[in-house]
Amino acid sequence: MYSLTIPALGVLAIIVLYVWPGVASTGSKARRKLPPGPPRLPFVGSLFHLPKGHDWLVYEQWGKKYGGDLVHIDVLGSNIFVVNSAKAANELFEKRSSKYSDRPSLTALTQLLGFDWTLVFCPYGDRFRAFRKGFHTYLSPDAVKDYRHIERKSIHRLLCNLAEKPEEFTGHLRHMAGAIILAIAFGIDVKAENDPHVETAEKGLQTVTAGSTTRAAMYDFFPILMRIPSWIPGAGFKKEANSLRRFPRAMLEDPMQATREAMAEGRATSSVASAMLAKLESQSTLKSEIDVETVCALQIFFLAMTTHPEIQRQAQSEIDAIIGQDRLPDWDDETSLPYVGALVKEVLRWRIVTPLGVYHRLIEDDVYGEYFLPAGSTVVGNIWAITHDEAVYPDPMSFKPERFLESTVDFPEMVFGFGRRICPGRHLALESLWLGVASILATYDISKAVDENGREIEPVDDCVSGIVAYPLPFKCSIQPRSAVTERLAVAPLVWNN
16 A cells, blocks of 8 residues: 655645545444554544555554454545455455455546556456456467467577676566567567667556655545646645656557557567457557566566575576476476476565555445445555465565475465456466576576675665565676586577477
């Protein structure tokens, strides 16, 4: 959830005038039993108890402190419920998905910043269902196998880039993920470096982060602020949003225009965009989501390998025993490499890319156990708390791939979301992540970087606080495992399509 403070008394006064009539009119519902939560004051509720960053950690502690699957937060009369257990998440988001699949207004991201075209923020309804059905055609488990030649090419380019400029590994990961998505979605073969589409996607991710800040949150809770000029104290985010909103629009329009031009000239390759445009009579916009899951998860993988060399060696030993060093891993090897598979699952559990997912909106009154949940409430799935439940994942803060080798521990698919709002691109993300991890382990050693005095540099283990909690920059050493694996990494691509 967004951290929230009041930036100016002028804005607070406007909010009071806007919200107070609604608060005063809901007395009958307010008397019904709500879940426990942090202390509340008259009118402002729990406003001054809200976290100022890394909200998922605070909500996890609140769940333990107040002793319930749900935590209730009252922010100036707006009800927010945080789901901290797998039991409650399954009951509400899965079994009652028809009630919990809507989105809150997310005014800052959709209206101010221009992400209204994305499926992830789309309100639940006919439009959402139609596009989700269309995406399933192209992103089902069977369908994504048709894109393996694209993934192989992009991951091979990643291995080559790591050999040339290992210190720029984060940029190489972004390029790889962008290349896969742009090729599949739009049929675009990105440039080897400084590709404008990849750079636009990165600016778009930065814009999402800006839309998750304290100032942005004010517009989500109080859409009336949209009517307030940007010169009023506390409303300056509108000016910042005006300078950023070109990036979300360019993320869609630039590659779509490239696809249309390629189709008109008869040089378009097979892609989701070309297929959908060919079927539609009108130039309807394709609702495309740039997949940040893969690149962020691979950054987390590099962090985990930097700090856990013994785990890296165990995974490499498995690869050497099964595959050897005369070729790169491929998907046919996946079942023969159980430890590598467990490592990938632990990467996704250990540091959650989207620890609070994207918020849900309850479309009608509901009851969970003894508690009443009123329609219109925001419901937040605390994926972090669920995947760090000590009862399911003992010693949850430690990186332990072996936990997924036990038959009693299942992979938590909620890392990709819940119910009908689960990420439609998860199968593609898992495929790309597995092959990327296996290929890097087969060819490179990852370790701590050293300074000019030869002393090891401890990597930064922290993340951005926002919808996407991607790791903060850290240094590591990336070296070929041997002369043999170095040649393998930079050799011409020999995979079969």
